[in-house]
Amino acid sequence: MTEFGDFISALGEFGLYQKWLVLFLSLPLLLSPFQMIGQVFMVVDVPHHCNTSWIRAIGPNLTEEEQLNLTLPRDAGGAYEQCSMYSPVDRDLGSIMAYGLNATEKCSSGWVYPSAPPPSLLTEFDLVCDRKDLNDISQSVYMVGLLLGAMIFGPLSDRVGRRPVFLMSMLLQSLFGVGIAFVPHFYVYMAFRCVVGASVSGILITSLALATEWVGVSSRPKAVLISHCFVAIGQMLLAGLSYGIRNWRLLEIAGSAPMFALFFYIWVLPESARWLVTKGRIEEAKKLLQKAASINKRTVPPGLLEQLKPETQTKSGSILDLFRKKHLRKVTLIMSCTWFADSFVYYGLSLNVTSFGLDIYLTQFAFGAVELPARYCCIFLLQWFGRKKTQAVLLLLSGLMCLVITGIPEDQPIATTVLAVIGKFTATASFSTSYVYSAELFPTVVRQTGTGLCSMSARVAGIMAPLIRLLGQYHRAIPMAIFGSAPVVGGLLCILLPETRGTDLVDDTGVATPELRWVPRTLNLTQKNSKRANIMQREICQKPERKKYHLFLFLSCLQQQKSGNYWKV
Template sequence: MSDVGEIIKTLGDFGRFQCWLLLLLTLASPSIGFHMFGQLFMVIEQPHYCNTSWFNAIGLNLTKEERLNLTLPKRSDGTFEECLMYTPVDQDLDAIIKYGLNSTEKCQDGWVYPSKQEPSLLTQFDLVCDRHDLHDISQSIYMLGLLTGALASGLLSDRFGRRPITLLSLLIEGTFGVAAAFVPNFYLYSAFRFLVGAAVSGIAISTLALATEWVGPDYRPQTVIVSHLGFVVGQMVLAGLAYAIRDWRMLQVAGSAPVFGLFFYLWVLPESARWLAAKGKMEEAKKLLQKAASVNKRTIPPKLLQQLKPEKTKSASILELLRNPHLGKVTFLMSSVWFVNSLAYYGLSLNVGSFGFNIYLTQVIFGAVEIPARLSCVFLMQWLGRKKCQTFALFLGGTICLLITVIPKDLPVLVTVFAISGKFILSGSFSTSYVYSAELFPTVVRQTGVGVCQMAARLAGIISPLIGLLDKYHPSIPVVIFGSTAVVGGILSSFLPETCGKELSDHLDDNAGNQRPSKTIRGSLESGYLKSNEDITEQRMTTRF
């Protein structure tokens, strides 16, 4: 049993200190929702056709409609082709009118957007025709940033602490999020998005550790899931911002700049006492625990603080996840769960505009349904346990995705209802994954382990937009892939150990599958009995062997 876990029981599993910490973590989440899905509203399809200004000098006396009829081919429905134009010729107007133009080619001088709407990412950088796939590729680059950040921030957070990585990630997110609004080309925009993605991973991983390492076992699901509600609010606010601000540069600034309002975190965001103790920084850990007890209006018995001694532990690295048989199994299974969960979740979320319904309203609903989905997980995880909740959610969410493929496309409302139901369940599964992962890995490699799991999720995020490109062959292919992989993930999660109601393990030689139940810890403290160092050592030996 962790000495820090005993002390947290004494100062309060969830008091005023933890409430204040939870508020801080929640305030950092809305910007993540914006950056994750904001680009969807910057590339909304607009009517366009090839720029045929070469003809202006020839047809000076013609109307705009007449010039377009002579220079642009038409589809069978009578509308102009969006990506083709007639090949320019060196002839006079009379010859062109008499014989017409027959040879066609791709647009050579850009495109014209007749709707005259506010500048969007699509119109600013011509993400149409042959350049249309750049949108999905850019989204994959952002996901690549998430993957890179998941690995880097996990390792750095375990080495330097949760607090400094959180603060650094917030600074990078705000700086490059705003800078992306002023880029001269799409390639620099994608590079800045990569850096923002890396920062978002840093925030998600480090705040997850703070949310779980400062509370008792019974409050971990509530703390993690409530902090995620900020992400949900960010999705809903995004829809309102995108509807009100159609200029993509202003929208990018409006969604990124508020992060700088969190500068006061420099003075108020605490470090994890568990991490400090695991790293041997006992005096800092004791001061922080006493401060938390003071805020909670509780007193930590001096004898209990004296028992908090540094322990000789093996150096922890990412290789430990492979060397330790139990952690190797957990890492493989949990990474697989994160992969399929992310693939299906982002597969639905990033195709919000393809269901045939109003994109702004659909985004609000997509965000709103996550609130009851995530909150219901609090009760389901306590009632069914982590494993059953994870397995059931992935299996059911995948099944609903598969059902979408049999619904006729001329019923957009029904398709949207099923898509919303699928996202409802998959978002609950995502919340379960966060709690489950934090409980499965010991403190010394918790961030590294969660980082590896998030790498798997980000790899799925990279692939997800690219899978969406397969709809050109058949609209059902992407959804079938998303649904079937989620079902497989539900089966794999059934092989994970249960962690409900068990104390967090701190060291590599603590078997995460056999953690001590929290009720035993509570009972020893509530009776007023303070264990001696020998008693604690004996209990550890019994628990491990």
């Protein structure tokens, strides 16, 4: 059977059809930062103290200052304690003013926020004092949702298709995202956040499959990383929108409701033609390929379409195949460690970079601004140096930055910040590289299952990262030492992986090594001869030991220019 890459080359590797597809896949990713880190702007710390209105029943004419002086203890700095108060007593006001109160207890009647801030999660659900940990717990619950999404939507996408899972994830994110704005209790908020996390995970891993399975070999990094750039842009948009909208419920609606506008995807978002072929749905695949070729203003030769037949050897894959077969077991274990290290160092640095000297909104904008060039640079790094070298070097650099930070004195915040920003740059680039690399290493029949499994390991790292930070109470260097060690180990393990630059995607789990496409399978040299010749010469001469042989093929191909025939290797 003719390989599927031949059809992609015939209809155009990254034509107008694929560009529109990448745009459609990228638009939902603009909103994912609102769900991932939007809570940072909903739990802004504000001054507070215990509600001591009980004394009003005894002294209704007391001023606010007198009430606080009588009912709240002071700390060593002379400020009112925020989490404790004097225990209520059954005495008259004169006795209280004369002898004072001695016994203290925790806030038993809620809290008061004197500055009258805009409604936030902190003020509305009293996430202070003993309830302060609920903020971190809710972030971990969201990460659990991402983990569940990877477990559920990855294998489901391999079974029922990429398109229905993508649309289902969009629907869940829209409904539960807007629903969060109307929750009456914080525990309901956490439950809704878990569902939203699962839906975000479904969108991320499904968009990866659609982006890679519809484009040609040379355009895969571009397709995936352009969509990742939208995540960075979304972070910058989040900073601006949260600065203008201080009411947390309105901010949640603003970050979730626009997803409803994307439901026209039901009519325009295609299924993966490559996945359809693996499932034997040949006629549906042919229609999609012809439609794509028409939009790209190309024509797929009828004879080529007739060769599109299901492979009898190709069977539906399962998660067991990832561990049953030796080559897939190695890829699965190493890539799971890579994703774990990516997420570990990414969240570790994001939680510790707090020395910019800027307010929270400018800091968030800076984070997004750092990620945008990091993701964009990957497009060129992956083409120039390949997947394996790029992945290994970026992981090693991000880990080394963390390890170097452990030796920087506490009184050098600028040096620490510069190193942390460099580390975040390389960690972000490494994370994007992992998406491209994983999509190329796993076969089509288990691509989403494998990617979902790797994503699960990343979510475990995301849950662990806040807990590792607690070790800083024993020594400030311990968290950064751990955050730096994991990516160094992951980077060294990447050396054992195969290179996938210039290779076609594998469909069957029985294929151990991706096939290298030295020359485009279908190439019309009468169109843009010089440009295509230059591109082909670079592709066929990538390996010095084969340069002489493939240069002969290249020269032979040039002789076909006058005839206008398609040349295949």
